[in-house]
Amino acid sequence: MDVCVFFAHRATPAQQASAGFVTPFEWDVDLLGGYDHVFLDNVAGDPGSHHFGGCDTPDVGKHLAEGHFDALLVMGWHLKSYWQAIWAAKTLGLRVMVRGDSQLDTPRGLPKRLAKGAVYPFLLRVFDAALFVGERNRAYYAHYHYPQSRLFASPHCVDTARFAQQATPDARFALRRALRVNENEKLILFAGKLVEFKRPLDVVAAAAALRGEGMNVHLMVAGSGPLQDEVRTRSLAASLPAHLLGFQNQTQIPAAYAASDVLVLPSTGRETWGLVANEALASGTPIVVSDAVGCAPDLAADGKVGRTFAMGDVNALAKALAATLNNPPTPDRIRRVSDRFSLSVAVDGVEAALRGMCTG
Secondary structure, eight states: OOOEEEESOOOOHHHHIIIIIOSOOOOSSOSSTTSEEEEOOOOOSSOSSSSGGGOOOTTHHHHHHHHTOSEEEESOSSSHHHHHHHHHHHHHTOEEEEEEOOOTTSOOOHHHHHHHHHHHHHHGGGOSEEEEOSHHHHHHHHHTTOOGGGEEEOOOOOOHHHHHHHSOHHHHHHHHHHHTOOTTSEEEEEESOOOGGGOHHHHHHHHHHHHHTTOOEEEEEEBOSTTHHHHHHHHHHTTOOEEEEEOOOTTTHHHHHHHOSEEEEOOOTTOSSOHHHHHHHHTTOOEEEETTSTTHHHHSOSSSSEEEEOTTOHHHHHHHHHHHHHSOOOHHHHHHHHHTTSHHHHHHHHHHHHHHHHHO
16 A cells, blocks of 8 residues: 555644643654655644644645545544545545544443434444444444444554564563562553543552552552652552653653563543553563453453453452462463554555455
8 A cells, every 4th residue: 555644733742741741752763754744734723632623734635636545544533634634535536434442431421422322323424434443443333333344453553563672571671670670579560641530549559459468569650640749659658669760752661561560551431442551462561451441352351461350449450460460471372462453453454444445
């Protein structure tokens, strides 16, 4: 496939900080090399991807017309730019695919659920094909009666090869030595923004409970956010050794996965997937995720490589952590799960959708 990517917004370091990272930063890996791309002219008064009108790119139709494309892939329908591109593509006779991670368990009020129930069975038909990233995303389309023949699997993925190459035994040893964590001590990792819906304080409580039961555990936090001080305070109060690394950029985070013995993602249903779980598995680290997290039925289905617990139940989280730490899965078993969520598998789904649209 020849690919050209249209970007509707480019966040500044300050905007990244205000989005919950707290620390201003630029990603430290190349995001733009190896493919054609265009930064569209975003005319929004308050630019950003955090609200519908934050990406307003009226020139997208001109670029689609000039590119002589066969199809358009949009990453959802929650931004004005997406609809500008969809209507332009339809006008030009292009097929339109969509790929997102919406799920039914995301918290919504009754009026919104009723409105979607009435509108979405018709609205979603604007897409010639829908790429679902996991089981809950597929159930979302089924709920709104989207035709099964136009559904194609394109799983949520990360660059599994890069994480596998960088999450080495040497990286594990170096970080643990810097933190003064011995190999006989278990290191529990929380990776992400320290915000309410990700529930990092549940990890503190569960790790403290395990330590109280005699398990030699430490907590490592790779991330920053509004709850950072409370995480530190509660860890100190519980006599839990906690290593707060702060924000870790893309070249730094593989070492955190390598050094840890398990990743925990205790979020609410607002976590429509949880790519840190993909990253951990690609690095050879097992996962424990709440049953509300979008990736739970996909990445944590085997009860070994990944385990689930009832969201908000700290005792259940502690038991799941103990089970993983006491009986970890083999590297080969982790790799088999991770490989099903690679870039190449996701691209296979896009190609299948293109073939399906052309022959359907």
